[in-house]
Amino acid sequence: MTIKNSLALEIKKLLTGLSEHGSQHLSEIETDLVQTNILLSEAIEKLSASFMAIHAAVSAQQQMVDAMLMQVPAAAVGELRTKAAQIDQHVNAAVTGLQFQDMTNQLIGRAMQRLIGVRDVLEVLGAHSTAMPGDADQNQLQALLEQANASLKMQSAKLENELWKAVRQTHMESGDVELF
């Protein structure tokens, strides 16, 4: 086997290996992301249900307390009203916090899109490797590698265009409000 042939073979091995191993790892990541999304969805469902139940119970209790307040000294009434206001604040904070799943879902969706895009890129590399003869001469090698580079560039650009970042929040403080 000449040096040129062994070079072609090595490049072929590299592209094939990159494509196969890369795709395998990306598939595992995709599985983990899907699972993460499922768990997050389930968690938010349970959290929201618990929150609604607690809120309903507290509201019912508050109604009973309001009825009893008629016979209670003014100082105690004031204290109870303060507690009620504190509960309202905690409820607002909980409602703000419970919106996390919408944002994490978008981020996970974007990560999955990028993952699929990178896997497509690796498949393109694999396809070019398959097309490459093991005894390709230098000119053939160069032409094939140029084709592979061009495909990669195109795939990469396509991916960037499709991946607009909609979620920039890095904390769960409530966002701005603007009326036009």
Added chain:
Amino acid sequence: MAKTILAVDDSGSLRQMVVFSLRAAGYQVTEAVDGQDGLDKAKTQVFDLVLTDQNMPRMDGFSLIRALRGLSTYQKTPILVLTTESSDEMKAKGRAAGANGWLVKPFDPQRLTEVVKKVIG
């Protein structure tokens, strides 16, 4: 009679929080799961306010807003965008589409209620 609001968002958990917050303030809230669903519902009932997400399948928020502004019954209806997007570029696009306001997620229930009250009473 309670004012009516159409809340459009493809996230079930987000819709739940919007409904919870606005119903507690006395508004009647109808949910829609995406822009197309929102448009279909808007054609069967005239709402006092539309609150819509932007990034949704089937029909996004801006497309929904443009479609609503094309209906005679929604020429003057206040439409607010509730979205994770915060860039000036997107706000300008929303405004150009016909939105009257922009709220960035996550929303605070009290602030949401205040804005809605300011817009429709």
